[in-house]
Amino acid sequence: MRKKFVVAAGLMLPLMVAAQGVLPSTQMNIDRAAPAPVAKVVRIGHVAPTSGELAHLGKDNELGARMAINALNSMNVTMQGMPVVWELQTEDDQADPTEAVAAARRLVGGGVHGVVGHLNSGASIPGAAIYDAAGIPMVTPSSTNPKLTRLGYPGVFRLVGDDMQMGEQLGRVAVEKFRAKKIFVVDDRTFYGAYLAEGFIEGVRKAGSDITEQAFMREGNKDYRAVANRAQAIGPDIVFFAGMDADAAPLLQELVRAGVRSFFIGGDGICSSDLPRLAGPALGEERVLCAEAGGVTSSEADALKSFKENFRKQYGQDVQIYAPYSYDAVMVLANAMIAANSAAPQDYLPKLKSAPYTGVTGVISFDGKGDLLKPAFTMMTFKGGQRVTAGVVR
Secondary structure (H helix, E strand, O other): OHHHHHHHHHOHHHHHHHHOOOOOHHHOOOOOOOOOOOOEEEEEEEEEOOOOOOHHHHHHHHHHHHHHHHHHHOOOOEEOOEEEEEEEEEEEOOOOHHHHHHHHHHHHHOOOOEEEEOOOHHHHHHHHHHHHHHOOOEEEOOOOOHHHHHOOOOOEEEOOOOHHHHHHHHHHHHHHOOOOOOEEEEEOOOHHHHHHHHHHHHHHHHOOOOOOEEEEOEOOEOOHHHHHHHHHHHOOOEEEEEOOHHHHHHHHHHHHHOOOOOEEEEOHHHOOOOHHHHHHHHHOOOOEEEEEEEOOOHHHHHHHHHHHHHHHHHHOOOOOOOHHHHHHHHHHHHHHHHHHOOOOHHHHHHHHHHOOEEEOOEEEOEOOOOOEOOOOEEEEEEEOOEEEEEEEEO
16 A cells, blocks of 8 residues: 555656656666666755654654655656655754754754754744755745744745634634634743734634633743633633643643633644543543644545545554645655756755645645745544544635
8 A cells, every 4th residue: 555655646746847847767768788877865854843742743744754755765756867865864853942953953964955844933933044044945844933934034935824824713713603702812922822822812803802811821830720710710712722732731631620611722733633642531522623724625635635544554643733744845845856957955946936836735835935825724623532624714
């Protein structure tokens, strides 16, 4: 089954390459008596937290990137007349800004031609400065801070909508779908949490309602019980949490202990397949609504479904959240390199900016800032301990 997937996934890239005038190596006349050309090594960097609380999400992204590298190596791609060997250099940034800078410097020192990462915005923003100084493009599959693509770096791209856009969509859903009148907003004061909460509040207000109260849980001072007790006093229709699943789970547990039965809404940070395990019975049935940045139409659904099935076959586990986007981030870089017939960033960056690519997450093209055009968001809930799709919004 693995062989079947690699061929199917690999068809996308050669077809696009041929359309741009670069023939796959299988269509070239080869003199079998001639010496085999020296292989050209193209190295893609991947960086995410593969240790610590967010390791399950970082490893998910890494496996998606590795899946793409394996697919590329099955395609017999040539560049400048040489067969290409694709390599993945992985680094652990521990979801920490200081470690992110160190990891970025290791990737630059390792001679990578492009970077996929980081997982979280707090790491991507300082890392982007290192890649920009080295002239190396970076494509993040999951960092959603609006600031990232507003820094003025020409080589920064992302494959998902930003936190403000996601938060605003969730705010609209809270008012229009749940008819919420009392809304309690909690955020973790990270780059991610602050922007997501700001967008949510804006969406609530645009939908004609308002926020009852807002609270914060800062790093190193996360008193879940105090927040739950405050929720008990307010009696909200909805608790909105702008943070990650590692904090959402204990907060849900404390809310249950405090007798709070409100709907619990959050962004992609809580929307992992690990949340049922982390939260246990506190998760409830269809009590939690979350969003993933990204989504596909019905015509695109088969490719994503096939990816997820083959991911499970290869790695023995389900996709957490952004492995498909990490896969496509590698493929977007590779597609631009092949179209330019060069892995040199100055050669392939114009192709990266201009050449659309159809991947397992849909059609990918960028605006002038490096943001995805027409980003989609998938609303998810949890039923029977499993994530189920509630709909896609744009």
